[in-house]
Amino acid sequence: MSGRRRRGSAPVGVVEPGPAPASPPAPAPSGRDRYFDALRAVALVRVVTYHCFGWAWAGLVFPSMGVMFALAGSLMARSLQRPAFSVIRGRMRRLLVPFWVWGVFVVLAMLIHGWMPDWRIVYWVVPLGDPPGSAWGEQAWEILWYLRCYLWFVLLSPVLLRVFRWTPVPVLLLSLAPVLVVGDDGPLTDFCVFAFCWLLGFAHRDGLLERWRAAPVVVLSVGALAFGCWYAFAHQGVYGTYDLDDVPVAQAFWSAGFVTLLFSVKVWARVDFAGLARYRRLDRVVTVFNARAVTIYLWHEIALILAVPLVDTFWNVPAFERWLPLESQWFLYGVGWLLIAVAVPMWGWVEDIAAKRSPRVLP
Secondary structure, eight states: OOOOOOOOOOOOOOOOSSOOOOSOOOOOOSSOOHHHHHHHHHHHHHHHHHHHHOOTTHHHHOOHHHHHHHHHHHHHHHHTTSOHHHHHHHHHHHHHHHHHHHHHHHHHHHHHTTOOOOGGGGGGTSOSSOOOOOSTTHHHHGGGHHHHHHHHHHHHHHHHHHHHHHSHHHHHHHTTSGGGTSOSOTHHHHHHHHHHHHHHHHHHHTTGGGTSOHHHHHHHHHHHHHHHHHHHHHTHHHHSSOOGGGOHHHHHHHHHHHHHHHHHHHHHHTOOOGGGGGSHHHHHHHHHHHHTHHHHHHHHHHHHHHHHHHHHHHTTSHHHHHHSOTTOHHHHHHHHHHHHHHHHHHHTHHHHHHTTSOOOSOO
16 A cells, blocks of 8 residues: 555544543443444555555545554554453454465565575564565555554553553654654654554544533644645655655644544534444445455455456457456556455455454455
8 A cells, every 4th residue: 555655644623621631531332433444444545545545645645554554543542441461462363364374475576586585584573663575565465554553553452541541642643753754764663653543543433522512522633634734745756746645744733633533523522423224235345354354464465466467368358358447557557456345355364263253254
């Protein structure tokens, strides 16, 4: 989601007078939040679309990675009402098992094509650092920065949540500061870029968004959006593009403002997308995207890679050559999604096993 694709972070408002909550809120009602489920599905579609077309403006329209980190932060805060060790172990299992299955194919393919790994191959077991790979397979493995960054947040969440609850607003706002000074340092930069989004997930789970006044939240969010947009376009000479994935500071602030507004609107307008159930097919698609999010993310680049030679073979069929838009990138995009649709039932059951559920072809 080639070049290496990166990410974003977010700001927020001011707390109303009164002490900040020092303990976790009451457990949330059971059941899925379809608003968040829909956001995750849209984020995955945007990731696949971006990796097919490479549109520099895609991150400005919808900063997918910032949204995904914020959603994950909210779920992590909810899970940490249980013992931290069991939560971390469960999160790692649900991430690593699908990663290992996918990694077997990618590593074997690179070895067959002459790749010689070094000691960093241990990151193909636990991706605390960037797993190494060959230039031949880069389009497949370049997406693993997300798994590495997610794993860092999971491991640090018990401490982050404690610090955040000690003084929420200052910690949230100050989380944007490191990205201004760390530079382009790979793993550390990724962590700093999305720290705000992860902490905003904590704020949502603790009910703080309902306590914050709307005016300061909107002002700070719009300010973050404006600064992120300005930074991206003002530094095109440095980065060669305004693509947020390549401009960490712009990604951090744009994602910060965007995600804060998305989450705040949900709270202020009481949006839950419960009516999605009336549209059964669409509701079903959202369900599958959420239950197979790791599968879709891991396999989508391979699907796009395989779509190219598959489309090339269509030129050998006269009817296809005449009637199908084989030269269109949109046709390649459609074939990519067909291959993703094949990968989901083929490998999605691994997510069920990782979650200690009975494996199913489709959820």
